[in-house]
Amino acid sequence: MTFNQTSSFLSHGRDLGDFATRIAKPSNLGELLQQQVQQIRKSQVVLYADGSQALLLVFQGMDCAGKDSTIKHVLSGVNPQGIHVASFKAPTANEIAHSYMWRYWREMPRRGMIGVFNRSHYEEALVMRVHPEFFAGRRMPMPQLDDAFWQARLKDLVNFEDHLYDNGVHVVKFFLNLSKDEQRKRLLARIDRPHKNWKFNPRDLDERALWDQYRTAYAAAIEATHTETAPWYVIPADHKPTMRALIAQIVAEKLASMPIKIPMMSPEIAAQLQQSKLQLEAE
16 A cells, blocks of 8 residues: 555645644555665666766754654665765854855765755755844844845745756655644653653754744745745654655655666677676686
8 A cells, every 4th residue: 555646745835734744544554664665775776877867855844853763764775875864953164154055065966866955955944034143153244134035045945956956956855744742742752761862952942932933934935945846745744654654655756757767788888798798607
């Protein structure tokens, strides 16, 4: 069994509040996940061998949404040589000294690779919008943070992804749609379970207090930057196994749709292979 019509999770300009944070669980979730993981593994070999395209997977969500574990489970079958994962925290002094997009350009996957952004360039229109005071530390002329500024910044992100697509980098973006109540449960689990204490940061509560502001920023960003070539999927995140299986299916379907194939040998190379075979068999 697979999820029917994964396109129903596409943003398509719909209000963020219209998307569920939990859906009915398909039977045999573990089997479904493994089936998709194996399909991703096979397609990655073709992607790597073809060498003309790349895939960038973008993961965004509130704290505790499950980004790390989802990346681990969905991409558990791929060859590590064919994947690059980048996690973006607060920018370093060197990153601040450059254009705000510089650090994201540096982590782009090469053709033939799968790239993963655990948080991404969208932080520039999310965290920075919720925390405008952060601009003071960016060592740049202080902009007027009005609607026109944010519309221009979101347009920058669309142009960035259009450029990637024109150069063979396909972008798929996931917003892990976690409910506030489920986040509360997961934060409590990080406190109550000793083996999870290291995950808890008191600042998470400060960010939780800004839940509505973040939802507003996400809604604006997703609506403005959902495109046919770089779509947003709004994924129910309250039940992690369902979320992982759904994302795995979307990634598998995306890879299967990409214009990639195992390269065919030219007649000259094929003749050389046969000659090499004869030489080896004669030993």
